[in-house]
Amino acid sequence: MPNDFSGDIPSLPMEQRTRKRTDELCAIQQWCLERMAQLEREGNSAASRCLKREHLEVLRQPDSHRTLWMRIEYDPED
Numbered sequence: 001m002p003n004d005f006s007g008d009i010p011s012l013p014m015e016q017r018t019r020k021r022t023d024e025l026c027a028i029q030q031w032c033l034e035r036m037a038q039l040e041r042e043g044n045s046a047a048s049r050c051l052k053r054e055h056l057e058v059l060r061q062p063d064s065h066r067t068l069w070m071r072i073e074y075d076p077e078d
Contacts, residue, residue: 018064025062032059 012020032055039048052059058067 011019021064021067021069025058025064026069028055029058031061 032051036048036051039045039051
């Protein structure tokens with residue numbers, strides 16, 4: 001899953017911000033489902049179950065209003 005978030009979400013109007021965050025949650029949901037299927041095909045059902053438990057909330061129904069959003073600023077020099 002690419003990490004290409006530009007950091008411009010706070011400056012967007014509320015409707016666009018909600019749509020962008022919902023799209024991000026749906027992308028995470030899709031990645032989780034694909035990864036769980038891959039793990040199952042590889043015979044690693046324990047890892048698939050762990051992934052499901054970890055991301056159960058987003059797998060049930062992505063809700064951008066109930067999801068905690070954090071901005072993490074990473075400085076590779078630290």
